[in-house]
Amino acid sequence: MPAIKFRGVDFIQYDSLLTDEERLVRDTTRQFIEDNLIPIIEECNRAGRFPRELVKPMGELGFFGASLKGYGCAGMGNVEYGLMTQELERGDSGVRSFVSVQSGLCMYPIYEFGSDEQKETWLPAMQKGEKLGCFGLTEPDFGSNPGGMRTRARKVGNEYVINGEKMWITSGTIADVAIIWAKVEDEKDRVRGFLVATDRPGFKADDIHGKWSLRASVTSGLSLQDVRVPESNLLPKSGGLRSPLMCLNQARYGIAWGAVGAAMSCYDCALQYSLLRKQWRDQPIASHQLVQDKLTWMISEITKAQLLVLQVGRLKDAGKVEHQHISMAKRNNVWMALECARLSRDILGANGVADDYPIMRHLMNLESVKTYEGTHDVHSLIIGQSITGIDAF
Numbered sequence: 001m002p003a004i005k006f007r008g009v010d011f012i013q014y015d016s017l018l019t020d021e022e023r024l025v026r027d028t029t030r031q032f033i034e035d036n037l038i039p040i041i042e043e044c045n046r047a048g049r050f051p052r053e054l055v056k057p058m059g060e061l062g063f064f065g066a067s068l069k070g071y072g073c074a075g076m077g078n079v080e081y082g083l084m085t086q087e088l089e090r091g092d093s094g095v096r097s098f099v100s101v102q103s104g105l106c107m108y109p110i111y112e113f114g115s116d117e118q119k120e121t122w123l124p125a126m127q128k129g130e131k132l133g134c135f136g137l138t139e140p141d142f143g144s145n146p147g148g149m150r151t152r153a154r155k156v157g158n159e160y161v162i163n164g165e166k167m168w169i170t171s172g173t174i175a176d177v178a179i180i181w182a183k184v185e186d187e188k189d190r191v192r193g194f195l196v197a198t199d200r201p202g203f204k205a206d207d208i209h210g211k212w213s214l215r216a217s218v219t220s221g222l223s224l225q226d227v228r229v230p231e232s233n234l235l236p237k238s239g240g241l242r243s244p245l246m247c248l249n250q251a252r253y254g255i256a257w258g259a260v261g262a263a264m265s266c267y268d269c270a271l272q273y274s275l276l277r278k279q280w281r282d283q284p285i286a287s288h289q290l291v292q293d294k295l296t297w298m299i300s301e302i303t304k305a306q307l308l309v310l311q312v313g314r315l316k317d318a319g320k321v322e323h324q325h326i327s328m329a330k331r332n333n334v335w336m337a338l339e340c341a342r343l344s345r346d347i348l349g350a351n352g353v354a355d356d357y358p359i360m361r362h363l364m365n366l367e368s369v370k371t372y373e374g375t376h377d378v379h380s381l382i383i384g385q386s387i388t389g390i391d392a393f
């Protein structure tokens with residue numbers, strides 16, 4: 001591995017906008033990633049292996065359900081939570097995805113829509129990483145429009161019987177519990193959430209192979225054929241499509257921060273490389289105006305993205321955030337990170353395509369991040385709807 005070590009990115013004394021606690025969370029996560037993920041991530045990415053050995057230590061550091069209160073959770077503020085996901089994704093989007101799913105898409109719905117018994121059963125164990133979750137919303141035929149879902153739940157006695165297929169489900173084959181979103185036949189097809197233990201008869205999960213993105217994260221297809229769950233496994237406070245969308249909002253918020261981390265990794269690597277690499281007259285390529293223009297574009301966009309998520313985080317802490325704010329942060333920051341990855345790859349020349357450097361991995365990962373949790377264009381429509389009042393879906 002070349003001697004390029006991440007140094008952080010702060011152009012406008014951004015750190016002065018953070019509290020001591022916020023900086024502590026960021027620095028602790030950064031150190032954890034530097035010590036534990038960076039040494040193994042390229043091997044994981046090549047092998048298509050999720051680094052499961054990091055689950056327990058991540059639980060011990062309080063990464064799971066970090067912004068929830070009680071049940072052993074860290075009770076972090078939203079900016080602390082965001083800085084944590086930023087640092088996780090500086091390491092790898094796949095590992096950040098795992099944490100986002102465990103926290104924002106699984107623990108959050110149990111916390112928000114679950115009964116006391118469900119919370120006591122799952123949250124402490126999930127916080128420690130002893131139990132893992134997955135979130136089944138997307139189906140083979142419905143992604144951007146989850147309202148079209150075909151998965152159905154039918155009440156039979158004191159059980160629900162669930163049938164359907166879910167696709168592109170992060171952590172599907174390693175999960176102990178799946179949050180399955182289904183239309184309930186006895187409730188005029190209202191969408192509701194169910195806790196489905198993955199060892200129930202009729203539940204099957206298979207990994208999706210051949211992915212060139214998020215290779216260090218498990219992605220699966222789920223099949224539910226007459227899966228029977230006790231009626232107590234219905235998330236009682238879930239109701240309508242609004243419930244899964246609330247979960248997605250949580251996860252999108254973390255993604256908006258995470259993308260800044262991926263961009264910072266690419267930019268800092270390209271900057272250091274450009275100062276070391278010499279081509280003409282024994283001068284570093286950083287001395288050329290065209291290279292400086294690319295670096296300038298990146299540091300400007302990263303700085304704007306940092307400020308955007310920080311303001312969204314402050315609004316979230318104040319209970320004033322709106323879903324369109326989170327859409328703007330997700331849409332802008334993931335696009336920005338992808339552009340940074342492409343420009344950084346370019347600055348590294350041929351070396352940019354090799355996994356001696358993290359850039360190509362980030363670039364490929366960010367293609368998924370652009371698509372999941374609402375595609376870039378779907379977020380355009382959400383923002384468009386909020387400013388015009390017109391639904392263009």
Ligand SMILES: Cc1cc2nc3c(=O)[nH]c(=O)nc-3n(C[C@H](O)[C@H](O)[C@H](O)COP(=O)(O)OP(=O)(O)OC[C@H]3O[C@@H](n4cnc5c(N)ncnc54)[C@H](O)[C@@H]3O)c2cc1C
Binds near residue numbers: 375
């Ligand atoms: C690695 C990975 C992990 C994932 N993890 C999960 C998970 O854990 N749980 C889960 O439920 N899902 C997960 N997903 C699924 C993800 O959320 C969906 O892929 C996403 O919602 C997009 O759906 P789709 O792929 O079906 O694309 P489509 O909805 O078919 O969209 C295809 C294209 O059409 C565009 N489009 C769609 N509708 C419109 C419109 N009205 N106007 C203009 N353009 C439009 C989209 O922007 C996109 O460009 C994951 C996906 C990936 C790649």
